[in-house]
Amino acid sequence: MAITSQAGPDAAPRRQTLESNYVDFLASGDGWAQQYLPDLMEKEAEVYGKRTIAGFLAQVGAEEASNSDRVVWSEQGRLHLAYTAKYVSGNNKYEIENDIDGNDVGTTPGVRIGDMVIMSLSNATAKGYVSAVSGAQFDVIAYGAADMATALGSTATTSELIRVLVIGSEFEKGTDGRSAANAPKFKSFQNKHIILKDYYEVSGSDASAIGWIEVSGEEGQNGYLWYLKAEGDTRARFSDYLEMTMLEAEAAVDGAGAIGGTDQGVNDGTEGLFAAIENRGHITTGVTGVNAATDLAEFDAILAKFDENGAIEENMMFVNRGTSLAMDDMLASMNSYGAGGTSYGVFDNNEDMALNLGFSGFRRGSYDFYKSDFKYLNDKGTRGGLNDTVNAIRGVVIPAGVSSVYDEQLGKNMKRPFLHVRFRASATESRKYKTWTTGSVGAKTSGKDTMEVHYLSERCLVTQGANNFMLMK
Numbered sequence: 001m002a003i004t005s006q007a008g009p010d011a012a013p014r015r016q017t018l019e020s021n022y023v024d025f026l027a028s029g030d031g032w033a034q035q036y037l038p039d040l041m042e043k044e045a046e047v048y049g050k051r052t053i054a055g056f057l058a059q060v061g062a063e064e065a066s067n068s069d070r071v072v073w074s075e076q077g078r079l080h081l082a083y084t085a086k087y088v089s090g091n092n093k094y095e096i097e098n099d100i101d102g103n104d105v106g107t108t109p110g111v112r113i114g115d116m117v118i119m120s121l122s123n124a125t126a127k128g129y130v131s132a133v134s135g136a137q138f139d140v141i142a143y144g145a146a147d148m149a150t151a152l153g154s155t156a157t158t159s160e161l162i163r164v165l166v167i168g169s170e171f172e173k174g175t176d177g178r179s180a181a182n183a184p185k186f187k188s189f190q191n192k193h194i195i196l197k198d199y200y201e202v203s204g205s206d207a208s209a210i211g212w213i214e215v216s217g218e219e220g221q222n223g224y225l226w227y228l229k230a231e232g233d234t235r236a237r238f239s240d241y242l243e244m245t246m247l248e249a250e251a252a253v254d255g256a257g258a259i260g261g262t263d264q265g266v267n268d269g270t271e272g273l274f275a276a277i278e279n280r281g282h283i284t285t286g287v288t289g290v291n292a293a294t295d296l297a298e299f300d301a302i303l304a305k306f307d308e309n310g311a312i313e314e315n316m317m318f319v320n321r322g323t324s325l326a327m328d329d330m331l332a333s334m335n336s337y338g339a340g341g342t343s344y345g346v347f348d349n350n351e352d353m354a355l356n357l358g359f360s361g362f363r364r365g366s367y368d369f370y371k372s373d374f375k376y377l378n379d380k381g382t383r384g385g386l387n388d389t390v391n392a393i394r395g396v397v398i399p400a401g402v403s404s405v406y407d408e409q410l411g412k413n414m415k416r417p418f419l420h421v422r423f424r425a426s427a428t429e430s431r432k433y434k435t436w437t438t439g440s441v442g443a444k445t446s447g448k449d450t451m452e453v454h455y456l457s458e459r460c461l462v463t464q465g466a467n468n469f470m471l472m473k
Helices: 056-060 148-152 226-248 273-280 296-307 321-333
Strands: 061-066 070-076 082-089 093-099 115-120 125-134 137-142 162-169 186-192 194-203 282-284 314-319 361-364 367-373 395-399 402-407 412-417 419-424 434-439 450-463 470-472
Touching (some): 056 061, 056 314, 093 162, 115 148, 137 148, 226 450, 273 282, 296 367, 314 321, 321 367
Antiparallel strands (some): 070 402, 082 093, 115 162, 194 450, 314 395, 361 367, 402 412, 419 450
């Protein structure tokens, strides 16, 4: 079945006053010359429901003041020593390439003489003893064979990368202790604030003109003055932009056209949530293709990836409608009585109650997933209306709880939600959400016969522990 939508009347915002904003009694019939008053339905119909998408970050994050151009934070590295290595020469010499997350470890990785290690290939695993270390290269003696190449098999001398895990150490009686120490590593990240602005203007005459429509809006505006509607919509749209930017923004790469300006590159962007997950987190495209959430195999793969990282037990899923329904169908199919529709959903449905055909969450393994619809991914006026279906985002998995990181500006460890917005502020100036009015209407701050409303915010998003996030595409 296909659903065809017909275009309605033009209701998109415009920059100028239009004739379509007013009723034309002269357009047909006798206009003002006829004596009968039309039955006017004055109340503006709210045909799009709740039009704003703001609220996502309020559910999963926090807000905090900042008084610097950039926010810098550090995250702890992994505790245990695990690397990828390659064969070098002989039967026992190998060289460390990267850590298991793909980061370059330079010429001084943490493997030391005396370490006991596990070395693993795709089809073989062997344990050995590190007998010599020179820079990133090390010699390892096998416990279960004459040499490590024999213990790992013929593939040990190929180009296949070998996983190396330090599991302890062994020393002979009466020997000296360690001659080298390992220092912990941390990862440092930063993000910059961006300045967002908007503007609304109405002439003094139009501000005093009554309209025939009783307006209403998300900002609580009501009455018959059209400028109340326009200003309120501008304010609501700006509030949405604050959230949409924090979700979608990305930092410009070297040579990008967005780089410009004189104050540290005023147009060089910032890292939003989706970009942070793509750069430092995980992406799942599913196991069975479109709406892969119909298969538990995708969630098993997500669980396995979370096990490799923070293993945070409770996670929030914000998904589009198609994925939400696919999850409901998947969970219902787990119920042996679901095929007949007799106990779908809450499993105690009866003829006197509405049938619950949805699930708000489920538990798989040791993880709890709580599902919520994400209006931003559904609405045709936002990301739900984009054309690119190949790279479309169908949801995001966000860990619940807080993370502990070292804040280099405050100089101490802080516990914060994994997501939080930093806005510029000081004792005398807060740029979290500024709005001010100028002109001759109301405030009378200038000789210009207008009312000008200005909106401004300066903020950025801090995504801590992005290795615990999952983007669903």
